[in-house]
Amino acid sequence: MQGTAQTPSQPAPAYPPTDRTVPTRSPDRASYDRELVHAILDEGYVCHLGFVRDGAPVVLPTLYGRVGERLYVHGSTGSRPLRMTGAADPGLPVCLTVTHVDALVLARSAFHHSINYRSVVVHGTAYEVTDPQERRTALDALVDHVVPGRSRDSRPADKKELAATAVIRLDLNEVSAKLRTGGVNDEPEDMALPHWAGLVPLRKGFDAPVADPGLDSGTALPGYLAAL
Amino acid sequence: MQGTAQTPSQPAPAYPPTDRTVPTRSPDRASYDRELVHAILDEGYVCHLGFVRDGAPVVLPTLYGRVGERLYVHGSTGSRPLRMTGAADPGLPVCLTVTHVDALVLARSAFHHSINYRSVVVHGTAYEVTDPQERRTALDALVDHVVPGRSRDSRPADKKELAATAVIRLDLNEVSAKLRTGGVNDEPEDMALPHWAGLVPLRKGFDAPVADPGLDSGTALPGYLAAL
Numbered sequence: 001m002q003g004t005a006q007t008p009s010q011p012a013p014a015y016p017p018t019d020r021t022v023p024t025r026s027p028d029r030a031s032y033d034r035e036l037v038h039a040i041l042d043e044g045y046v047c048h049l050g051f052v053r054d055g056a057p058v059v060l061p062t063l064y065g066r067v068g069e070r071l072y073v074h075g076s077t078g079s080r081p082l083r084m085t086g087a088a089d090p091g092l093p094v095c096l097t098v099t100h101v102d103a104l105v106l107a108r109s110a111f112h113h114s115i116n117y118r119s120v121v122v123h124g125t126a127y128e129v130t131d132p133q134e135r136r137t138a139l140d141a142l143v144d145h146v147v148p149g150r151s152r153d154s155r156p157a158d159k160k161e162l163a164a165t166a167v168i169r170l171d172l173n174e175v176s177a178k179l180r181t182g183g184v185n186d187e188p189e190d191m192a193l194p195h196w197a198g199l200v201p202l203r204k205g206f207d208a209p210v211a212d213p214g215l216d217s218g219t220a221l222p223g224y225l226a227a228l
Numbered sequence: 229m230q231g232t233a234q235t236p237s238q239p240a241p242a243y244p245p246t247d248r249t250v251p252t253r254s255p256d257r258a259s260y261d262r263e264l265v266h267a268i269l270d271e272g273y274v275c276h277l278g279f280v281r282d283g284a285p286v287v288l289p290t291l292y293g294r295v296g297e298r299l300y301v302h303g304s305t306g307s308r309p310l311r312m313t314g315a316a317d318p319g320l321p322v323c324l325t326v327t328h329v330d331a332l333v334l335a336r337s338a339f340h341h342s343i344n345y346r347s348v349v350v351h352g353t354a355y356e357v358t359d360p361q362e363r364r365t366a367l368d369a370l371v372d373h374v375v376p377g378r379s380r381d382s383r384p385a386d387k388k389e390l391a392a393t394a395v396i397r398l399d400l401n402e403v404s405a406k407l408r409t410g411g412v413n414d415e416p417e418d419m420a421l422p423h424w425a426g427l428v429p430l431r432k433g434f435d436a437p438v439a440d441p442g443l444d445s446g447t448a449l450p451g452y453l454a455a456l
Binding site: 142 | 248251252253273274276277278279280283284285286287288289291303304306307308321322323324325327329332334335336337338339341342343345347349351367368370371374375378379381382383384385386389393411412414418419420421422423424425426427428429430431432433434435436437438439440441442443444447448449450453456
């Protein structure tokens, strides 16, 4: 960013690489582009949240939401990772990873079989969110991450539900994306082998929504769902 | 398993629960059923492998394969987690997680929004595989995990490729599945709210295979791909 002045409203277009975010292998597949990172995060539903408990790693799938340069994860106040980030604690070192599998890559050689994927890895310290307004914002973001616009079309959490919900925050500072795109990378001497080679794209998107049996028959499918 | 004799060819139908595999929340969503665990593992392509480096958690997406009660992960001999499991080392504590997202669950209340998912979490110690025959078996399993039957229809790894590839093994001992299935769980007093509620299933499967541009035009799509 040499020579370019950054204002708070215009964050640098890339996250600064660190020792942890520069891979030792295939560095050409790594990216620090902020827009790319946001796009990968916004397309996912479940992240894999890693933390250390009793010296051993734990990786759990969980929903997440993004508000600008902050990710939010929530859960029951009784769940283990959320208990470990209480306000009295100095925060919990975490690694949060989101991955999309786009295609199977079938090469002529077993060695060059691969997957086209896009992933984001976030390193940092997670803190419990205690500010009521930030908690509301985070919970809306978690619902809107599942379906954009949905938080305005559902009953907000009441006092009891809020009391049962812990929210943790992870800032996007030490972040990288990693992706494999494109076709098959076979060795030149393998090109004449008789094996089929190519990509098998994974199907994306949604099947038709299935209304809850208890739904009033007059309830129309909302526009934000039809648009999915 | 009281009163039932188990032979090596008939493993117990369930993994024994441990402190780490019994969740503190929603224990009704946990399962230790061996067949269910295998089915969830076999349906996935990418796992999220967690380990501890310099005291902090790291979670990386990677391919995996299963042979009976063993999972295999491979990578370049130069990659970080694989360097950490060298034969001279006492193994690497890991947590390997596989998750499928099946549907978005839209409840009338924000609080009951959820995801239908199926996940498997494996805790254990990963060891480098050095036996040449087990390495071959593992690499075949990794290719066949992407597309069953594919290892027999591709060129096996040569000496140079084998030398560049590290394989690590994780036994399925401390394992649990966790899943949410079914419909919306709204509070009785919310049932009359005007919000649409129901499931939005994620589309599964594959789009049509895309042949490599360098493929001989006479190469037919193999049966194992047409069957996908």
